Amino acid sequence: MKKLALLAILLPIISVVSIDNAYAQDDPSILLRIATQADEQIVNHLDDVYGDSIPADIESLYAQGHAAVMSLEISLYDDVEQARQDFLTAMSFFKYISKTPFEHEESAETSDRDPASHLNRLSKYLENLRSISETHNMGIKFSEIESLFVQAYQQIDSNEDAAAAQSIDQIEYLLDIKQKDIHEQTSQLASDRTKMFVEEQLVMIEVILDDAVASDSEIPQIHDANYLVEEIKVLLSEHYTTEDIVTVQSEDSHDTDANSEYYPTEDAMVAQSQASYDTVNTSSEDYSQDHISAVKTKFAELIEIVKIIKELIR
Amino acid sequence: MGPNMCRYEKTVPEGMLFVRIVCIFELMVRIPLLIIGVILVAIISSAPSFGSPRVLDLIVYPDGSTHISAEIGIDSLAVNYELELFGDNIDNFVAVGENGFLLAGNITGDSALVETFGSSVITVEYDTHDLVSKQGRVWTFSLDAPADFTLLLPENSAIVGMTNLPINMEVLDDQTLLTLSSGSNEIDYLFSATAPTPIPGNPEPQQDYLPYVIIGAISAAAIILLVRIRQKPAKSAQVQKSQMDPEAIFKIKPDIRDDDKEIVKFISDNGGEVLESELRKKFLQPRTTMWRAVKRLERNSIIKIEKKDMQNLVKLRNIEEEEQ
Numbered sequence: 043m044k045k046l047a048l049l050a051i052l053l054p055i056i057s058v059v060s061i062d063n064a065y066a067q068d069d070p071s072i073l074l075r076i077a078t079q080a081d082e083q084i085v086n087h088l089d090d091v092y093g094d095s096i097p098a099d100i101e102s103l104y105a106q107g108h109a110a111v112m113s114l115e116i117s118l119y120d121d122v123e124q125a126r127q128d129f130l131t132a133m134s135f136f137k138y139i140s141k142t143p144f145e146h147e148e149s150a151e152t153s154d155r156d157p158a159s160h161l162n163r164l165s166k167y168l169e170n171l172r173s174i175s176e177t178h179n180m181g182i183k184f185s186e187i188e189s190l191f192v193q194a195y196q197q198i199d200s201n202e203d204a205a206a207a208q209s210i211d212q213i214e215y216l217l218d219i220k221q222k223d224i225h226e227q228t229s230q231l232a233s234d235r236t237k238m239f240v241e242e243q244l245v246m247i248e249v250i251l252d253d254a255v256a257s258d259s260e261i262p263q264i265h266d267a268n269y270l271v272e273e274i275k276v277l278l279s280e281h282y283t284t285e286d287i288v289t290v291q292s293e294d295s296h297d298t299d300a301n302s303e304y305y306p307t308e309d310a311m312v313a314q315s316q317a318s319y320d321t322v323n324t325s326s327e328d329y330s331q332d333h334i335s336a337v338k339t340k341f342a343e344l345i346e347i348v349k350i351i352k353e354l355i356r
Numbered sequence: 357m358g359p360n361m362c363r364y365e366k367t368v369p370e371g372m373l374f375v376r377i378v379c380i381f382e383l384m385v386r387i388p389l390l391i392i393g394v395i396l397v398a399i400i401s402s403a404p405s406f407g408s409p410r411v412l413d414l415i416v417y418p419d420g421s422t423h424i425s426a427e428i429g430i431d432s433l434a435v436n437y438e439l440e441l442f443g444d445n446i447d448n449f450v451a452v453g454e455n456g457f458l459l460a461g462n463i464t465g466d467s468a469l470v471e472t473f474g475s476s477v478i479t480v481e482y483d484t485h486d487l488v489s490k491q492g493r494v495w496t497f498s499l500d501a502p503a504d505f506t507l508l509l510p511e512n513s514a515i516v517g518m519t520n521l522p523i524n525m526e527v528l529d530d531q532t533l534l535t536l537s538s539g540s541n542e543i544d545y546l547f548s549a550t551a552p553t554p555i556p557g558n559p560e561p562q563q564d565y566l567p568y569v570i571i572g573a574i575s576a577a578a579i580i581l582l583v584r585i586r587q588k589p590a591k592s593a594q595v596q597k598s599q600m601d602p603e604a605i606f607k608i609k610p611d612i613r614d615d616d617k618e619i620v621k622f623i624s625d626n627g628g629e630v631l632e633s634e635l636r637k638k639f640l641q642p643r644t645t646m647w648r649a650v651k652r653l654e655r656n657s658i659i660k661i662e663k664k665d666m667q668n669l670v671k672l673r674n675i676e677e678e679e680q
Contacts, residue, residue, distance in 0.1 A: 072525045076515055083514040083548055087493070119668070120633055126521055137517025137544050140494045156419035163423055163483045167448035170481055177456035228458045232471075235457065239474035243433070338435045338473055345433050 070122050073129040077111045080136045091143045100139060107135030157198050157206045164213055165191065171220055180227050187216050233334045237278055240341050244271055247348055254351050261354050263347045270344040277337050407437075410477075412505035416497055418547075420488035425481045432476040439468045442499060443486025451480045497543045507534045509545055517544030608675050609656055616653055623659065623672050632661075632668040 084104060088096055096104075110132035117124040168187060175182040194209035248271060254264050411427040422442075430437045439451075444466050451459040451468070453475030461470040472478055488497050494516065497507065504523065509515070509532045519542040524535040534543070602624045606612060612620070622638055623630050636646045650670055653659045662669045 069524070072522060076518065076522070076525060079514055080516050080518075083516050083546065086548065087516070087546065129521065130519075133515075133518040137519075140516040140544055140546065141491055143492060156417065159417035159419040159421055162417060163421060163448060166423060166481070167450065167483075170448075170450040170452075174450075174452060174456060174458045178458075224458055225460065229460070232457065232460070236473055239432075342435045 070118055070125055073125060074111075074114055074118055077114055077129055077132045080133060081108060081111050084136045084139055087140060100142060103135050103139050107132050107139065110135065157194070157203065157210060160210055161191065161194055161198070161213075164210070164217065167217060171217065171224060174224055174228070175220075178224075178228060178231060180224065182220060182223060184220070187213055187220070190216070229331065233331075236334055236337065240274060240337060241278060243341070244274060247271060247344065250348060250352065254355055257355060261351055263351050263354075267344060267347045267351060270340055270347065274337060274340050274344065277333065277340070409503045409505075412501065412503050413508075414487075414499070414505060415508045416488060416510055418510040420490060420495060421483055421485050422487045422497075423481070423483050425479070427477060427479045429477055430472055430475065432472075432474055435471065435473050437470050437472040437478065439470055439480060440502075441466045441468055441482065441484070443484035445485050447483040449480075449482040451478055453478055493546045494544050495546065497545070498541070500540045501536070501538045503538050505536055505538070507536060507543070508532070509534070509543075510547070512547055513545040514548040515543060515545050517542070519543075605658060605672070605675055609658060612656065612658070613652075616649055616658075619649060619653065620658060620672070623670060629669055629671040631664070632670055635670065 084107070088100065088104065092100070110128045114125050114128035114132060117128055168184065168191075171182075172184055175184075190209050190213045194206050194213065197203075197206035197209060247267070251264055251267055251271070254261055407428065407430065409426040409428050411425075413425045415423040415425075417423070424442055428437075428439070439461075441463070446463055446468075449461060449463060449468065451461045451470045453459050453472065454477050457475075459470050459472060459475065459478060461468045468480075470478060470480070487499055488495055490496070495513075496517075497509075499505075508528075511530045513532065515532065520537060520539070522534045522536055526533045602617070602621045605620055606617060619635060619639070622635070626634075632646065632650060635650070639646065650659065650661065650668075653670075654661055657673060658675065659670050660673055662671060
């Protein structure tokens with residue numbers, strides 16, 4: 043009974059470890075189906091390629107592959123491991139046989155020989171762009187592109203290859219324009235999202251830093267982290283304007299060359315705290331990509347420092 | 357639980373009072389906490405790590421191009437994520453974060469740098485021509501996959517070569533859908549006039565966490581059952597003994613051959629049921645010989661044969677109850 047108890051406890055742990063292997067074969071009969079179909083295809087293939095004059099070595103290889111399929115059929119329900127070996131053996135022989143007639147040919151990379159496939163791929167791309175447009179309520183029209191798709195499929199059905207190719211080129215061109223349009227419109231939304239995310243994270247980071255200070259730990263990184271937090275807050279501030287930026291030499295720079303970093307002036311920080319709205323007219327729409335990049339860079343730096351602080355506090 | 361369920365032994369080495377608890381199982385933790393702990397172990401160990409795709413679906417088109425769709429868990433605090441692409445020739449690349457927001461991505465060679473900031477899951481889709489090559493009539497799909505994936509082959513294609521065992525296979529509208537393991541996979545196929553044979557009664561695709569929940573539930577049930585069985589030890593053992601006593605069977609069926617009696621004893625010693633393959637291993641007999649013996653016992657109503665995981669399970673019948 044104690045053994046059973048131990049088994050009942052260990053069973054789920056062992057099962058979790060081996061669960062991937064257990065699911066490696068949901069249904070062993072699948073192996074037989076694949077092997078049987080491959081066997082049939084190889085027979086057809088040999089007929090097509092060699093007719094009645096199958097070379098003896100190929101005949102021998104096929105016999106071995108076929109024997110493996112027969113063995114698979116027998117072993118399938120009694121010995122799953124043997125069945126797996128038989129499957130791999132059979133498929134290996136069939137793979138070799140299928141390629142042998144063409145071994146003198148170079149293996150070629152595929153190219154766009156099928157306009158229908160090309161259109162199907164573009165159709166998926168269109169659906170992705172449409173979905174993004176709807177998510178952001180952009181109101182982008184895709185009707186012109188959709189008409190071109192209909193036209194292109196009709197041209198393919200009518201074997202008008204040249205006309206179909208032209209339609210496909212037009213579709214690709216228009217999709218490219220739509221993609222750029224979407225990208226422009228989403229970039230500002232992305233900036234707002236970044237701002238919101240960083241603000242939320244800063245709240246949590248400040249709690250960590252307060253805890254670090256309260257723990258009386260002598261951690262020099264705390265000062266750097268606090269400074270970065272303030273910098274990021276100013277960058278995110280709606281009252282931030284370009285006039286408040288001055289170029290200063292980095293205090294930590296070891297290079298003799300100018301190593302410029304943008305820091306807000308004291309005036310800017312005062313303006314923020316006094317909530318002066320007169321000269322400031324910055325809204326979230328005015329954030330430039332460089333601005334957001336600066337936020338991201340400093341936030342990444344801050345995260346690394348906070349990780350170190352958390353390790354040191356432990 | 358009765359007073360006899362747990363024994364305490366005291367051994368008193370010099371200067372130390374030492375209490376050894378023998379019956380650890382009941383006292384380790386309250387049973388519900390134990391069950392919860394076991395389930396948590398199952399779930400936590402199954403949690404996917406950052407960077408490996410949670411979902412990876414590929415579609416191969418008749419011209420050999422491949423559409424890739426991947427859902428990847430990433431660190432939400434990371435600014436960018438560098439994604440390894442399955443080729444150098446990439447078309448129609450789209451990356452979206454959770455909630456469907458478009459993410460900026462820059463493709464260089466066979467990698468894409470996606471600005472993921474704030475996203476914990478990204479979905480990436482793109483097309484490539486670099487996964488399929490052709491030699492004569494045979495097309496070859498090759499991929500070293502970072503995770504298990506599904507592969508939808510073109511219509512009317514027939515597989516003629518495969519380097520790994522598939523996890524699953526279905527046929528959807530004349531197209532073969534394979535589920536394959538991570539790692540290096542190579543599949544050869546050619547186009548055939550005859551469509552692939554549909555597989556009747558395909559099971560529904562499993563949820564990722566369902567097996568773990570099932571295992572947790574089974575282990576919980578096993579633990580509860582175990583505790584209840586411990587409370588009725590004498591009676592169940594007595595009942596069990598009468599069900600599987602070979603001597604009782606031999607009295608009822610005196611005409612059994614000696615070698616068949618050995619088989620019955622072996623089955624009885626193993627809890628009343630064994631796989632047919634275990635019988636062959638034990639008695640070192642060829643499959644046909646053992647099968648005849650098993651069928652003989654079945655005809656005599658001494659055993660019954662059931663299917664278990666595509667194998668034959670040989671079980672002793674409860675002859676005494678059936679005779680009555």
